Amino acid sequence: MKLKRLVIFAPAIVCLVDLSSCGTTSFAPPPPVTAELARAGAHQHVDLIALREGRALFVSRCIECHTLPMASRFTESDWPCIVHEMGERAKLKSAERDAVLAYIIAVHSQPR
Numbered sequence: 001m002k003l004k005r006l007v008i009f010a011p012a013i014v015c016l017v018d019l020s021s022c023g024t025t026s027f028a029p030p031p032p033v034t035a036e037l038a039r040a041g042a043h044q045h046v047d048l049i050a051l052r053e054g055r056a057l058f059v060s061r062c063i064e065c066h067t068l069p070m071a072s073r074f075t076e077s078d079w080p081c082i083v084h085e086m087g088e089r090a091k092l093k094s095a096e097r098d099a100v101l102a103y104i105i106a107v108h109s110q111p112r
Contacts (some may be wrong), residue, residue, distance in 0.1 A: 030058060030068055031107055040109045046102040053096075054103030061090050062100075071108040079104050 031037065033055050038048045062068055065086075074082060080101060087097035 028070070030055060030071075031110070033103070037106050037110065040106040043109075044102055044105060046106070050099050051103050051106055054099035054101070057092065057096055057100050058103055061092065062086065064090065071104050076105060076108050079108065
C-alpha cells in the first residue's frame with residue numbers, strides 16, 4: 001500500500017517542484033533587431049542581416065529544448081562557450097552559431 005502511494009505522489013511532487021521553478025524564469029520575448037541593436041553589433045563587425053538571422057535562430061531553435069534565457073543571465077565571456085555547446089546539440093552550422101552569438105552579444109551590450 002505504501003509503495004502504491006509513493007508511485008502516485010512522487011510524480012506529483014516532481015511536477016510541483018518543476019512548476020514552482022518556472023516562477024523564477026522570465027518569459028519575455030527577446031528584443032527585436034533595431035538600428036540601435038545593429039549599432040551595438042557593429043563593434044563585432046556584424047550587420048543587420050546577421051543579427052536578424054541570429055535572432056530568428058535563437059527564437060526558433062533554442063526554444064526547442066528550453067526556455068529562452070535572457071542575455072543578461074550570463075556574462076559576455078560565458079556566451080561563446082554556451083552557444084557553441086548548445087549549437088552543436090541543436091546541430092547548428094558554424095555560421096548559424098556565429099549569428100546567434102552575435103545577436104546575444106549585441107543584446108547583452110545594450111543598456112538595461
